[in-house]
Amino acid sequence: MRSQQLKALRLQGFKNYRDSQFEFSPKLNCILGQNGMGKTNLLDAIHLLCLGKSNFVSRDRYLIGFEADFFRLQAQFERGEESEEIVVKAAKGKRKTFERNRLPYERLADHVGRYPLVIIAPDDNKLILEGSELRRRFMDLSLSQESPNYLHQLMQYNKLIKQRNALLKSVDYPAQPDPILLDSYEQQLLGPAQAIVSARKKFIAELQPVFQQVYAQLSKGQEEVSLRYSSSLLEQDFAELLRENRRKDIQFQRSTVGPHKDDLVFGMKGQTLKQFASQGQLKSYLLALKLAQYQALKDSSQKLPILLLDDIFDKLDAQRLGQLLELLMGPAFGQVFISDAHENRLLELLQKLPKAVDFKLFLIENGAIKED
Numbered sequence: 001m002r003s004q005q006l007k008a009l010r011l012q013g014f015k016n017y018r019d020s021q022f023e024f025s026p027k028l029n030c031i032l033g034q035n036g037m038g039k040t041n042l043l044d045a046i047h048l049l050c051l052g053k054s055n056f057v058s059r060d061r062y063l064i065g066f067e068a069d070f071f072r073l074q075a076q077f078e079r080g081e082e083s084e085e086i087v088v089k090a091a092k093g094k095r096k097t098f099e100r101n102r103l104p105y106e107r108l109a110d111h112v113g114r115y116p117l118v119i120i121a122p123d124d125n126k127l128i129l130e131g132s133e134l135r136r137r138f139m140d141l142s143l144s145q146e147s148p149n150y151l152h153q154l155m156q157y158n159k160l161i162k163q164r165n166a167l168l169k170s171v172d173y174p175a176q177p178d179p180i181l182l183d184s185y186e187q188q189l190l191g192p193a194q195a196i197v198s199a200r201k202k203f204i205a206e207l208q209p210v211f212q213q214v215y216a217q218l219s220k221g222q223e224e225v226s227l228r229y230s231s232s233l234l235e236q237d238f239a240e241l242l243r244e245n246r247r248k249d250i251q252f253q254r255s256t257v258g259p260h261k262d263d264l265v266f267g268m269k270g271q272t273l274k275q276f277a278s279q280g281q282l283k284s285y286l287l288a289l290k291l292a293q294y295q296a297l298k299d300s301s302q303k304l305p306i307l308l309l310d311d312i313f314d315k316l317d318a319q320r321l322g323q324l325l326e327l328l329m330g331p332a333f334g335q336v337f338i339s340d341a342h343e344n345r346l347l348e349l350l351q352k353l354p355k356a357v358d359f360k361l362f363l364i365e366n367g368a369i370k371e372d
């Protein structure tokens with residue numbers, strides 16, 4: 001298993017960080033501070049550096065500090081013996097640029113997966129409670145880190161669906177869009193759609209047993225849990241589906257079938273989780289899901305992913321927290337970043353860890369490290 005870590009980070013003009021520098025521990029980093037001080041922003045910078053985008057905001061311009069004209073993140077990563085520099089920059093009104101050792105990437109997709117990462121955050125419960133888009137994103141984010149080809153196929157598919165939708169919108173029903181162009185888009189969609197569906201199917205089939213095992217550990221094996229990938233393409237040929245739905249699509253002016261409508265069904269005791277799980281069961285379910293995602297990424301990349309735990313301590317009782325921390329400090333996990341607004345709670349937990357565990361504490365105040 002290859003070891004890798006974020007060693008140092010400088011943030012300039014990034015959200016509420018004007019200009020701050022960090023030197024991190026290779027194992028555990030605790031980011032402490034009151035609400036609204038910038039703990040999540042720091043974790044988001046790490047997310048952006050590893051995965052090419054923010055976990056929280058959809059547009060890069062929202063990452064630029066209110067009083068800044070640009071943001072710049074400069075990170076030093078270590079991969080075994082090697083050290084490399086990743087720089088991300090974005091100025092107002094310009095596309096962001098990504099550089100590795102001063103060479104710009106042509107495609108961001110070439111960077112994704114170099115530093116695998118999993119984030120566990122309070123709004124993870126949206127995965128269960130909200131619409132299917134977030135569940136597709138969960139699958140896509142894992143698979144894109146596993147394989148650049150997956151990300152490429154996904155981007156290709158999304159581009160074609162956008163073009164097909166634009167064509168469908170270009171005429172007012174009952175007028176008909178150009179059938180030759182429609183045929184051409186549909187023909188081109190088949191390959192990427194098939195690649196996406198096969199990869200998602202395989203991913204969920206492999207994730208399920210790991211997830212069940214982790215859930216059994218966390219909940220003392222009380223309930224039976226399951227994950228099911230749902231896609232109309234598993235039952236029917238995509239070309240046929242497109243043909244069958246063409247009239248409807250022309251009428252509604254959008255593409256109503258395809259992998260962009262797939263879902264992931266979370267089950268517990270043979271029922272759908274969303275409808276009846278307790279708050280405690282939801283928490284354990286999500287935590288198990290994310291830890292299983294970690295395991296899957298680790299197996300596929302043969303690297304220890306970076307783990308970000310954003311403010312999740314309120315969600316777990318003291319005993320579970322202790323167990324979780326002990327688990328994370330073992331050899332099955334790599335570098336971990338934890339944010340928490342309750343300094344004392346984290347300090348108490350840290351005191352119970354074995355002396356040998358390497359950790360660093362950072363107290364954040366208004367986007368800067370507070371010096372004692």
Ligand SMILES: Nc1ncnc2c1ncn2[C@@H]1O[C@H](COP(=O)(O)OP(=O)(O)OP(=O)(O)O)[C@@H](O)[C@H]1O
Nearest residue numbers: 015016035036037038039040041062064065066341
């Ligand atoms: N583009 C921006 N420029 C400057 N400040 C920003 C920008 N976007 C967000 N902020 C500020 O960042 C702060 C929020 O930071 P963050 O979410 O990291 O807090 P936190 O320490 O994680 O707090 P909590 O404990 O409440 O989760 C807010 O004060 C907000 O005003």
